[in-house]
Amino acid sequence: MARLLIALPALVAVLIGALFLWGLDPDRDPGAIPSVLISQPVPEFDLEPIDGVGVPGLSKADLAGLGKPALVNVFASWCVPCRAEHAVLTRLVEDDGVTLMGLNYKDKPADAAAWLARLGNPYTRIGSDLSGRAGIEWGISGVPETFVVDATGTVIYRQVGAISTADDLAKIKAALAAAGSGDVAS
Amino acid sequence: MIPELGQFALLLALVAALVQSVLPIVGAAKRNVLWMQSATTTAVLQLGLIGLAFAALMRSFVVSDFTVRNVVENSNSLKPMLFKVSGTWGSHEGSLLLWVLILALFGAGVAIMGRNVPDGLKARTLSVQAWISVGFLSFMLFTSNPFERVFPPPVDGQDLNPLLQDVGLAMHPPLLYIGYVGFSIVFSFAVAALIEGRIDPAWARWVRPWTLAAWTSLTAGIALGSWWAYYELGWGGWWFWDPVENVSFMPWLLGTALLHSAIVTEKRDAFKSWTILLAILTFSLSLLGTFVVRSGLLTSVHAFAVDPERGLYILGLLGITIVGSLTLYAVRAPKLEAGGIFAPISREGGLLVNNLLLATATAVVLFGTLYPLFVEAVADDKISVGPPFFNASFIPIMLPLIVVMAVGPLLSWKRADLPGVLSRLKWVAALTAIAALVAWYIDTGGPVLAVIAIAVAVWLFFATLREWALRVKLGSAPLAESWRRARGLPRASHGMTLAHAGLAVCILGFTGSSAWKDEVIRFGAPGTEVSIAGFDLRLEKVERLRGPNYFSDMGTFTVTRDGEPVAVMRPERRSYPVAQSQTTEAAIRSTIAGDLYVSITAPADEEAQAAGMWTMRILYEPLVGFIWLGTFMLVGGGLLSLSDRRLRVGAPRRSRVPSAVATPAE
Numbered sequence: 001m002a003r004l005l006i007a008l009p010a011l012v013a014v015l016i017g018a019l020f021l022w023g024l025d026p027d028r029d030p031g032a033i034p035s036v037l038i039s040q041p042v043p044e045f046d047l048e049p050i051d052g053v054g055v056p057g058l059s060k061a062d063l064a065g066l067g068k069p070a071l072v073n074v075f076a077s078w079c080v081p082c083r084a085e086h087a088v089l090t091r092l093v094e095d096d097g098v099t100l101m102g103l104n105y106k107d108k109p110a111d112a113a114a115w116l117a118r119l120g121n122p123y124t125r126i127g128s129d130l131s132g133r134a135g136i137e138w139g140i141s142g143v144p145e146t147f148v149v150d151a152t153g154t155v156i157y158r159q160v161g162a163i164s165t166a167d168d169l170a171k172i173k174a175a176l177a178a179a180g181s182g183d184v185a186s
Numbered sequence: 187m188i189p190e191l192g193q194f195a196l197l198l199a200l201v202a203a204l205v206q207s208v209l210p211i212v213g214a215a216k217r218n219v220l221w222m223q224s225a226t227t228t229a230v231l232q233l234g235l236i237g238l239a240f241a242a243l244m245r246s247f248v249v250s251d252f253t254v255r256n257v258v259e260n261s262n263s264l265k266p267m268l269f270k271v272s273g274t275w276g277s278h279e280g281s282l283l284l285w286v287l288i289l290a291l292f293g294a295g296v297a298i299m300g301r302n303v304p305d306g307l308k309a310r311t312l313s314v315q316a317w318i319s320v321g322f323l324s325f326m327l328f329t330s331n332p333f334e335r336v337f338p339p340p341v342d343g344q345d346l347n348p349l350l351q352d353v354g355l356a357m358h359p360p361l362l363y364i365g366y367v368g369f370s371i372v373f374s375f376a377v378a379a380l381i382e383g384r385i386d387p388a389w390a391r392w393v394r395p396w397t398l399a400a401w402t403s404l405t406a407g408i409a410l411g412s413w414w415a416y417y418e419l420g421w422g423g424w425w426f427w428d429p430v431e432n433v434s435f436m437p438w439l440l441g442t443a444l445l446h447s448a449i450v451t452e453k454r455d456a457f458k459s460w461t462i463l464l465a466i467l468t469f470s471l472s473l474l475g476t477f478v479v480r481s482g483l484l485t486s487v488h489a490f491a492v493d494p495e496r497g498l499y500i501l502g503l504l505g506i507t508i509v510g511s512l513t514l515y516a517v518r519a520p521k522l523e524a525g526g527i528f529a530p531i532s533r534e535g536g537l538l539v540n541n542l543l544l545a546t547a548t549a550v551v552l553f554g555t556l557y558p559l560f561v562e563a564v565a566d567d568k569i570s571v572g573p574p575f576f577n578a579s580f581i582p583i584m585l586p587l588i589v590v591m592a593v594g595p596l597l598s599w600k601r602a603d604l605p606g607v608l609s610r611l612k613w614v615a616a617l618t619a620i621a622a623l624v625a626w627y628i629d630t631g632g633p634v635l636a637v638i639a640i641a642v643a644v645w646l647f648f649a650t651l652r653e654w655a656l657r658v659k660l661g662s663a664p665l666a667e668s669w670r671r672a673r674g675l676p677r678a679s680h681g682m683t684l685a686h687a688g689l690a691v692c693i694l695g696f697t698g699s700s701a702w703k704d705e706v707i708r709f710g711a712p713g714t715e716v717s718i719a720g721f722d723l724r725l726e727k728v729e730r731l732r733g734p735n736y737f738s739d740m741g742t743f744t745v746t747r748d749g750e751p752v753a754v755m756r757p758e759r760r761s762y763p764v765a766q767s768q769t770t771e772a773a774i775r776s777t778i779a780g781d782l783y784v785s786i787t788a789p790a791d792e793e794a795q796a797a798g799m800w801t802m803r804i805l806y807e808p809l810v811g812f813i814w815l816g817t818f819m820l821v822g823g824g825l826l827s828l829s830d831r832r833l834r835v836g837a838p839r840r841s842r843v844p845s846a847v848a849t850p851a852e
Contacts, residue, residue, distance in 0.1 A: 006519050009463060010512035013470070016556065017505050022563050023483045024497045 037147070037155040042072075043137035047127025050104060052113040058101055058127030064153030069179035070099040071172070072147040073123070074135065076107040077115035079143040081162035086119050088163050093122040098176060102126035105135050105143050148172060150179035189254050189333040192242025196283075196333075199235035199290070200323040202228045206316035210309035211381075222309035229297035229312050232319060233290040240287050243332050244274045253339040256280060256332050262345035262764050264735040269346060272356035276346045278480060278496075279332035281359055285476070286322050288363050292371040292396065293319065303392050310378035311371070318370055321503040329496050345735065345765035354414040358407055362434060365404020366472040369441060371396045373469035376462045377511050380518045385462060390452035393465070395828060397448060401441045402824030408434055409817035420770030420785035422705070422805040424813060427576040432555040433475035436548050440468040443544035446537050454534060454599060459519040460541065466515060470508040471548070477504055483559065529601040536594035543587040550579045581635065588642045588693065591686065592649030596656070614652050618645040629702065636701035639693060647690035654683045681827030688819025691812050698780065698809025706804045709789065711797065719806035721782060722746045723755075728786070728800060736760045738771075741786045741800065745775070757784045780808035 037043070046059035056062075063070060073089060075082040092098045102123035104112045109128055116123075129135055138147070141160060148157035157175035159168060206228035213221025246254045247270050250263045260280070261273045275284040293315040300308055326332070349355075375393045379385045411434070416424040425431065444464040450457040477483070481497030528534035554571045561569050592614075596607045608615075622641035629636060655661065657679065658671040672680075704719045715724045726742040739759045745752040755773035762768070772785040783805040788795055 003516075003520060006459075007513075007516040009467065010509055010516050013508045013512055017501065017509065019556065019559060019563055020477070020481075020483060020501050020504075023559050024481060024501065 045134040050109045050128045058125045069150050072101045074103045074105050074145045076105045076143050077111040082144045085162040090122040104128045106132045148175040188242050192239040193333040195235045195238040199232050202231045203316045203319040211313035214306045214309040222305045225309050225312035226297040229293040233294035236287045236290045247273045255334045255336045258343045260346045261343040269351045273346045275359050279330045282326050288367040311374045314374035314377045348762040348769045358410045362407030365400050365407050368400025369469040372465045376465035380514050385458045387452045390448045398828045406821045417772050422783045427573050433478045437471040439548040443541045459522045466511045531604045532602045533597045533599045536597050539590050547583045592646045595653045614648040633701050639697040643690045643693035650686040678827040678830040681823040685820050685823025688816045692816030695809050695812030699807040702808045704806040708802045736762045755784050757786050781810045
């Protein structure tokens with residue numbers, strides 16, 4: 001018994017070491033925060049359209065009653081990565097037939113309209129979140145962010161930051177496919 | 187050329203370390219005196235070579251040699267000279283070089299000053315120290331070369347993280363590392379003793395100055411880091427239970443336990459196996475700290491650039507060092523004969539309680555720090571463990587420790603007379619009760635824990651003074667007699683009194699600034715007025731100023747109390763264009779009663795910014811200055827104890843040795 005006790009520190013050290021070895025996995029991001037929204041219905045929100053863009057505003061009812069999966073993209077004209085992401089999103093809409101909804105976060109309507117006029121508007125609906133209130137409801141930590149929402153208005157995937165790598169895109173597409181088949185992934 | 191020279195010196199140091207890791211220990215087994223004594227030469231040689239490498243890197247920083255990648259990434263030609271110098275250890279590579287420099291410093295220290303240590307133990311200790319040295323030198327040369335060149339060299343550097351461009355933080359890593367790495371020599375002594383299979387009071391005496399030096403420096407390093415966080419981060423907090431803070435705090439807790447348990451080994455030839463275990467674990471926790479900070483394993487506000495390959499390498503080193511030494515311990519420790527029988531109520535008993543509680547507290551902090559990782563591994567869930575956990579679990583363990591700590595020094599060895607001791611403390615008990623009542627009266631309806639903590643601090647402070655007074659017969663003998671006795675007391679004894687009283691002073695500060703803190707966050711343009719803790723502050727203006735490598739928005743606050751002007755405070759928000767980041771320079775008005783603390787930041791909203799609005803954070807933190815005062819006393823106590831004659835003269839078996847065990851902390 002005493003011998004076991006005296007070997008205990010070494011055993012504990014080995015266990016902690018194993019935990020560290022696991023923790024060093026380069027794919028693991030200790031800063032990643034999973035969204036509490038996953039598998040939850042989209043939050044209550046109802047946003048006005050942006051003047052001069054020509055697409056309607058966005059609300060919870062629009063997503064819940066859409067009948068097909070959609071991407072909800074949080075963007076702003078002042079956000080540099082959004083500009084890079086814009087091309088990726090446009091391709092998703094044009095080539096893959098994805099329905100894209102926009103949440104224009106803390107952006108002046110005139111700036112947003114000019115930005116969309118210059119780059120093109122891939123969004124079916126855009127809600128103008130001037131106060132940032134809807135952003136809080138969605139729990140966004142920055143711009144851009146993209147959510148995959150299924151046909152019933154349930155959030156099934158969240159992408160923090162721009163969709164920039166092939167890996168990001170593959171995950172978005174996989175989530176969309178899962179949403180389309182009605183199989184809600186966790 | 188000079189960077190190459192530095193790299194070559196490192197390579198030679200690795201060779202010297204390799205020789206030192208084999209020759210002396212084999213010599214000790216074969217009783218070859220020459221081989222054993224080679225350790226002294228190689229240890230000094232290692233220090234010289236690593237010192238040369240360090241000087242080479244520092245020179246590259248001082249002259250802004252932008253052909254060296256490390257200088258490019260961490261310096262800038264406009265940076266003030268002090269921060270060019272401190273940039274040497276501002277990066278992962280540079281701080282690792284500092285790490286091995288201190289490792290070599292302690293090795294050479296034992297080689298030169300440890301003349302009274304028997305040849306066999308000394309040779310084995312220095313060999314073990316060289317094993318650690320080999321591990322870290324090769325780590326540096328293979329994965330983190332500080333002398334790597336860039337071609338073509340850029341015109342200017344990318345600047346050091348501005349948060350780190352601060353006098354307090356420039357000195358923080360060296361002190362912290364002397365503490366962290368200083369425990370390496372204690373570890374080496376412990377492993378050498380396990381290999382020899384013999385631990386006696388003389389061993390504890392040889393180890394003591396090194397433990398003390400490391401502990402004192404670690405105390406100063408942690409306090410400096412905490413002070414930096416207090417005035418630089420702009421939140422007015424001094425401790426956040428952040429993983430990186432925790433990993434520096436754990437070696438401190440366990441090192442404190444080691445310091446006390448080694449006394450029992452020295453005086454009473456007891457707690458031997460426990461002291462050895464503490465020596466191993468304290469350094470293991472230091473290594474853990476080095477690993478956590480550099481691997482990106484846990485999220486923290488302060489960490490180096492993350493590289494999984496490096497993390498894996500350090501984890502390997504960690505595994506060999508810790509698991510190897512603990513396995514050796516498991517094999518050898520049962521053979522250590524127990525000694526020194528004592529009654530439960532005795533000095534030994536008191537120190538046992540101290541050790542158990544400190545070890546438990548360390549385990550709690552370790553658990554809280556690693557728990558998020560554990561949960562993520564087992565349940566794939568992300569959680570964070572913050573101050574509520576640590577406050578709820580750590581403080582209740584520390585409070586009884588402080589209560590016992592007050593009584594401990596009054597107990598005699600082997601068997602003590604508790605009723606007698608308590609009767610000597612009756613006036614202290616009365617003072618404590620009064621202090622508790624006063625605190626409760628002022629703070630009616632406030633946190634009960636704060637009242638208890640104040641009472642415990644008062645109890646510790648006066649019991650410590652009472653113990654000192656009893657020793658020098660203050661009051662019961664003529665003053666001249668007391669003075670003679672005070673001079674006759676060993677310095678270590680005065681050191682203990684100072685350090686114990688210092689902790690009591692710290693507790694007052696901890697309690698006041700966390701339980702009775704007042705905080706106002708206001709958003710407004712110049713002309714805004716805020717009232718806090720009897721002070722009225724008015725934001726007069728915000729000006730844009732220019733520093734050597736930054737721009738500054740300096741706010742001017744006039745502070746009045748009952749209409750009388752008190753002070754003008756000028757907090758700043760600095761932006762560093764090259765490093766593209768901002769820092770907060772809080773304005774602090776310190777008095778003995780508490781600090782008035784003001785910081786400003788630009789609001790996130792651009793429209794508000796355009797309208798000249800500012801976010802002001804104004805705090806009143808009662809008694810916070812006591813934390814720094816108490817820390818000075820702790821460090822002073824450590825230094826005083828370190829200067830004790832007992833540590834300078836030889837062990838019992840040798841006569842006086844002229845050379846002094848100087849403080850390696852300098």
